[in-house]
Amino acid sequence: xxxxxxxxxxxxxxxxxxxxxxxxxxxxxxxxxxxxxxxxxxxxxxxxxxxxxxxxxxxxxxxxxxxxxxxxxxxxxxxxxxxxxxxxxxxxxxxxxxxxxxxxxxxxxxxxxxxxxxxxxxxxxxxxxxxxxxxxxxxxxxxxxxxxxxxxxxxxxxxxxxxxxxxxxxxxxxxxxxxxxxxxxxxxxxxxxxxxxxxxxxxxxxxxxxxxxxxxxxxxxxxxxxxxxxxxxxxx
Amino acid sequence: xxxxxxxxxxxxxxxxxxxxxxxxxxxxxxxxxxxxxxxxxxxxxxxxxxxxxxxxxxxxxxxxxxxxxxxxxxxxxxxxxxxxxxxxxxxxxxxxxxxxxxxxxxxxxxxxxxxxxxxxxxxxxxxxxxxxxxxxxxxxxxxxxxxxxxxxxxxxxxxxxxxxxxxxxxxxxxxxxxxxxxxxxxxxxxxxxxxxxxxxxxxxxxxxxxxxxxxxxxxxxxxxxxxxxxxxxxxxxxxxxxxxxxxxxxxxxxxxxxxxxxxxxxxxxxxxxxxxxxxxxxxxxxxxxxxxxxxxxxxxxxxxxxxxxxxxxxxxxxxxxxxxxxxxxxxxxxxxxxxxxxxxxxxxxxxxxxxxxxxxxxxxxxxxxxxxxxxxxxxxxxxxxxxxxxxxxxxxxxxxxxxxxxxxxxxxxxxxxxxxxxxxxxxxxxxxxxxxxxxx
Ligand SMILES: Nc1ncnc2c1ncn2[C@@H]1O[C@H](COP(=O)(O)OP(=O)(O)OP(=O)(O)O)[C@@H](O)[C@H]1O
Ligand SMILES: [Mg+2]
Numbered sequence: 005x006x007x008x009x010x011x012x013x014x015x016x017x018x019x020x021x022x023x024x025x026x027x028x029x030x031x032x033x034x035x036x037x038x039x040x041x042x043x044x045x046x047x048x049x050x051x052x053x054x055x056x057x058x059x060x061x062x063x064x065x066x067x068x069x070x071x072x073x074x075x076x077x078x079x080x081x082x083x084x085x086x087x088x089x090x091x092x093x094x095x096x097x098x099x100x101x102x103x104x105x106x107x108x109x110x111x112x113x114x115x116x117x118x119x120x121x122x123x124x125x126x127x128x129x130x131x132x133x134x135x136x137x138x139x140x141x142x143x144x145x146x147x148x149x150x151x152x153x154x155x156x157x158x159x160x161x162x163x164x165x166x167x168x169x170x171x172x173x174x175x176x177x178x179x180x181x182x183x184x185x186x187x188x189x190x191x192x193x194x195x196x197x198x199x200x201x202x203x204x205x206x207x208x209x210x211x212x213x214x215x216x217x218x219x220x221x222x223x224x225x226x227x228x229x230x231x232x233x234x235x236x237x238x239x240x
Numbered sequence: 241x242x243x244x245x246x247x248x249x250x251x252x253x254x255x256x257x258x259x260x261x262x263x264x265x266x267x268x269x270x271x272x273x274x275x276x277x278x279x280x281x282x283x284x285x286x287x288x289x290x291x292x293x294x295x296x297x298x299x300x301x302x303x304x305x306x307x308x309x310x311x312x313x314x315x316x317x318x319x320x321x322x323x324x325x326x327x328x329x330x331x332x333x334x335x336x337x338x339x340x341x342x343x344x345x346x347x348x349x350x351x352x353x354x355x356x357x358x359x360x361x362x363x364x365x366x367x368x369x370x371x372x373x374x375x376x377x378x379x380x381x382x383x384x385x386x387x388x389x390x391x392x393x394x395x396x397x398x399x400x401x402x403x404x405x406x407x408x409x410x411x412x413x414x415x416x417x418x419x420x421x422x423x424x425x426x427x428x429x430x431x432x433x434x435x436x437x438x439x440x441x442x443x444x445x446x447x448x449x450x451x452x453x454x455x456x457x458x459x460x461x462x463x464x465x466x467x468x469x470x471x472x473x474x475x476x477x478x479x480x481x482x483x484x485x486x487x488x489x490x491x492x493x494x495x496x497x498x499x500x501x502x503x504x505x506x507x508x509x510x511x512x513x514x515x516x517x518x519x520x521x522x523x524x525x526x527x528x529x530x531x532x533x534x535x536x537x538x539x540x541x542x543x544x545x546x547x548x549x550x551x552x553x554x555x556x557x558x559x560x561x562x563x564x565x566x567x568x569x570x571x572x573x574x575x576x577x578x579x580x581x582x583x584x585x586x587x588x589x590x591x592x593x594x595x596x597x598x599x600x601x602x603x604x605x606x607x608x609x610x611x612x613x614x615x616x617x618x619x620x621x622x623x624x625x626x627x628x629x630x631x632x633x634x635x636x637x638x639x640x641x642x643x644x645x646x647x648x649x650x651x652x653x654x655x656x657x658x659x660x661x662x663x664x665x666x667x668x669x670x671x672x673x674x675x676x677x678x679x680x
Contacts, residue, residue, distance in 0.1 A: 052678070061572060062674045082577050089575025096677065100570045102246070104253045116242040117575040124241040171575070 006072070007034035008174045008207050009058060009092075014067035016053050027053045029230035031067070035175060040201055040208040042218035045227030051211045054227065055177045058209070059092050060084045072174075089117050093168030093206075097180040099160040101152040107163045108148040111135035114170040131170075138166040142196060158189035165196060169206075179211045194220070242571070243580055247587035250560060257588070260556050261596040263549030264653055268600025271542045271649045272641070273607050278535035279645070280638030282528060295495050296487040296502070298513045305511055306478035310485065313505050318498045320490045321368035324482035326360040326468045330424030330439075332461060339418035346413035354408075357460045358422065360468025363392055369488045375449045379406055383415045386447030393446055393464040400467040401446035405457025409448040418445050426472065439471060487515070546653055550660040553592055557585060557664035561671075568668055569676030582669035589661025593654040600653070601646060608639040 016028035027050040035041055043051050056062040058069055060076060068077045071091045076084060093114075101110045115131045116124065124131075139148060142162035152160055161181055168176050178197070182190035194217060201208055210221060218224050226233040251257050298314070307324045314322050332354055334343045367373040376392055379385045384406065386392040393401035399419060414420065425438040443463070451457050465482070474481035489498060495517040503515050561568075568581055607614065615637060618624045 056674045056677070059573065061569075061677070082579070085572070085575050085577040085580075088573070094573040100566060100573075100677065102249075102567055102570065104246075104249045109249075113242060113246075114574055116245065117571075117580075119241045121241050121244060167574075 005036045005038075007070075008037050008072060009209070010034040010070040011054070011058060011064075012068045012070065014054070014057055014064045014069065016050070016057055016062070017065045026230055028057065028064070031227075031230075031232055033225055033232055033235075035207050035209055037174070038201070038205040038207055039222040040198070040210060041223045041225055042221035043209055043211045043225050043227065044213070044215075044218050045233075047213075049227040050230055051227055052179055055179050055209065055211060059094060059177050060088045086118065089171055091174050093171065093173040093176040095161070095164050095168050095176060095178040095181045097183040099152070099157070099164045099184075101160055101163055101167075103152050106149045106151050107139060107144060107155065107159075108132065108135055110152070110163055111138060111166045111170055114167040117171070135166070135170060138169050139163070141169075142166050156189075157185050158192060161185065161193050162196065165193070165200070169200065169204075173206065175207045175209065177209050180213070181210070182217070183213070190214075242576070243583040243587055246567075246571075246584050247591060250564065250584070251588055251591055254556075254560060256559070257556050257592060260549065260553035260592045260657075261599070263552040264546075264593055264596025264657060265600040265603065267542065267545035267549045268597050268649055268653050269603040269607070270545055271539065271653075272601060272604030272646060274542060275535060275539055275645060275649075276604070276608050276639045276641050277611075277637065278531065278538060279642055280640040282531050282535070283640050284638040285528065285531065295489040295492045296499050296515050296517055298485040298487065298502075298506075298515045299483070305481070305513070306476070307480040307482050307485070308478075310506075310511055310513075313509055313511065314485065314487060314502060316498060316502065318489050318491060318494050319487055321365065321488045323362055323365035323369045323486045324465060324480075325366075325484040325486060326465055326472060326482050327484070328358050328360075328424060328426070328468070328472050330356060330358050330422045332356045332420055332422055334412050334414050334418065334420045336421040339412075339414055339420075342413045346411070355459070356422075358424070358463060358468070359460060360463045360465035360472075362465045364390075366486070369486045372449065375451055376403070376447060378450045379448050381406070381410070381415075381448070384409050384448040385416070387416070393467070395444050395446050397444070399442050399444045400464065402443040403447055403449050403462040404445055405460060406448040406450040407454055408458040409445070411458070414445055416445055416447050419443060420445060424471070428473075441471070485513075546656055549596070549653075550656050553589060553657050554660045554663055557588060557661055558667065560588070561585060561664045561668045564668070565671060565676045566679050567676075568671045569673045569679075572673035573677065578669040581671075582665045585665035585668050586658065586661050589658050589665070590654070592661075593657035596657070597650045597653050601650060604646075605641060608641055611637050611639055 011031050011033050014028055014031040015026070018025040018027060031054060043054065045051050053062070057064045060069065064077060068075050070076065071087055074087075076087055079087070102113065105113065112128075112131050112135045115135070119127065119131075136145070136148065139145060139162075142165055144159060144162055144166070147155060147159060147163075150159075152163070155163065165176075165181075181197070182193050185193065197208055197210070198220075200206060210217070212218055223235060225235055298310070311322065334340075361372075363372070373389060376386050376389055386403070388394055392403055395401040402420065402422075404414060404420075409415070419442050421440060421442055423438070423440045425436055427434050428437045429435075449457075449462065469479060469481060487502075489495060499515045499517055506513060506515070571581060571584075615625075
């Protein structure tokens with residue numbers, strides 16, 4: 005099995021005025037191809053911070069992040085943006101859809117990032133077709149033209165998952181994707197994640213506070229005081 | 241691609257951005273409309289002044305030289321026509337002429353005697369210089385049009401003929417065949433004694449001329465130069481004196497070159513005058529400089545409008561950026577670069593400014609084209625006179641839409657708005673995406 009995402013000795017320290025707040029203190033971890041790993045830990049343990057560092061949204065204070073074999077921490081930012089687009093997808097607790105765009109457009113946006121205007125004029129139809137397929141995959145074929153404000157929380161999260169999928173990433177970093185949903189809706193979203201993982205061999209890093217969900221994952225990574233406390237292999 | 245897409249979607253979902261667009265529209269509209277009127281006015285004035293002043297004019301101190309002597313010096317392949325003139329001033333009183341009853345009725349108690357410039361012209365030559373022949377034929381009133389378009393001063397009887405401005409003739413209700421009295425005075429010198437000689441002469445109106453310029457029409461009368469020479473005698477022994485020679489050129493752009501050449505010739509021959517290009521003549525130049533100065537002042541004021549519009553755009557875009565902070569995080573997560581984020585908001589500025597400029601240019605063009613309809617309507621419905629013709633001396637409000645000016649206005653408005661949009665765009669691009677994402 006090969007690692008799709010690796011963190012080596014990652015430190016992250018925030019600076020508040022003269023005070024230094026060490027959040028991550030030497031994280032070593034990797035995510036294997038096709039696995040779903042849970043990232044657990046108390047509130048404030050640094051889970052979201054780690055997700056942001058792994059997704060190149062926040063540079064580590066120290067240490068390196070690797071996508072496959074490549075050390076991506078030292079790359080220039082435009083190249084990082086490109087890799088972020090190609091390699092990782094994000095799903096957030098609060099969905100973070102663009103309120104002005106309907107479901108279909110929100111999903112297409114995930115593909116527009118690297119397209120030029122002429123590229124869109126010639127290839128836009130294909131992108132839209134794919135977005136439609138993905139939306140029916142997540143069960144929203146009837147909601148294509150709905151704005152986020154016209155969708156329920158669970159439906160919004162499904163749109164966000166479709167958006168993360170359209171650029172065909174190797175990894176999806178999901179920061180408490182069900183944190184804002186009732187248990188039934190949450191179960192639906194989680195089933196969808198497992199289904200996608202089966203079908204497309206996409207790896208997931210799933211931040212969760214729910215022990216049952218964590219147990220369902222292939223592996224659990226537990227954060228405590230800024231470092232990885234334990235790696236537990238799941239039952240299956 | 242998303243940079244254009246999102247810019248447009250952000251804008252259309254926020255009607256508040258219309259404020260910036262309308263601001264730009266108003267500024268561009270005012271800049272085009274007001275400056276076009278000024279330009280039109282200047283242009284009209286030049287046309288008018290040129291109609292009477294010709295391309296070059298040789299200004300003489302009266303009666304030092306004879307026209308027959310000077311004329312050969314002015315021959316040049318670039319010169320199309322030359323015409324001598326002799327001017328003086330006087331009071332013109334129609335009440336003392338034959339049209340007494342009518343004039344008294346028409347002017348109803350207002351003083352009728354008026355101060356005029358009296359210009360003596362050689363009609364055959366003058367008609368070659370400017371548009372005088374047309375100005376005579378253009379008179380619509382049959383009883384004020386000259387009988388003989390080739391010899392407009394010709395009249396039976398002893399009294400000499402006079403051409404009067406159409407608007408003045410109408411105001412006084414003076415018609416062809418009426419007589420008016422011209423009263424004037426001048427110093428004469430015999431040996432060492434200087435005395436003031438007063439002249440009072442009756443003239444017969446042989447017709448009216450119609451020019452573009454109200455002011456000119458109502459204060460200038462034309463006589464045959466021979467009549468004028470009798471009234472204003474020469475100081476020398478010759479009888480063909482003049483105080484100005486109008487010179488028309490084939491190619492007006494050669495004015496300066498030909499002026500210098502002819503001046504050199506005149507100096508060599510010992511003539512007394514100096515040739516000036518029409519725009520160099522002092523009163524004309526002062527007047528035109530003045531109007532042009534006003535135009536630049538006005539554009540300065542109007543440019544302040546663009547600055548205000550820029551601040552409006554700046555404020556609305558800054559608001560939008562702070563509203564869109566979360567989106568900035570999302571877009572970064574989806575793979576957008578900082579440059580991409582910058583471009584989204586810069587494109588917003590571009591859309592606002594091009595839309596505003598487009599509407600402004602259109603509005604400016606439409607107002608100019610229908611300006612006279614608009615002012616007529618304002619006058620008939622509300623009694624508001626925006627451009628009283630008495631003040632401006634023109635019958636219609638002139639305008640001139642200069643493509644160059646429109647391009648300058650449009651370009652600088654778009655440029656200025658873009659420059660100001662750089663601020664919110666830079667604010668957006670330097671937002672920390674992580675902090676943006678942490679906002680719930
Ligand atoms: N910009 C910042 N400046 C200073 N401290 C920060 C900053 N961002 C995060 N922190 C701190 O880092 C720590 C880790 O935050 P993080 O959001 O990663 O926790 P978390 O594990 O995701 O918690 P939760 O489960 O509640 O989401 C917190 O103590 C937080 O206060
Ligand atoms: Mg968190």
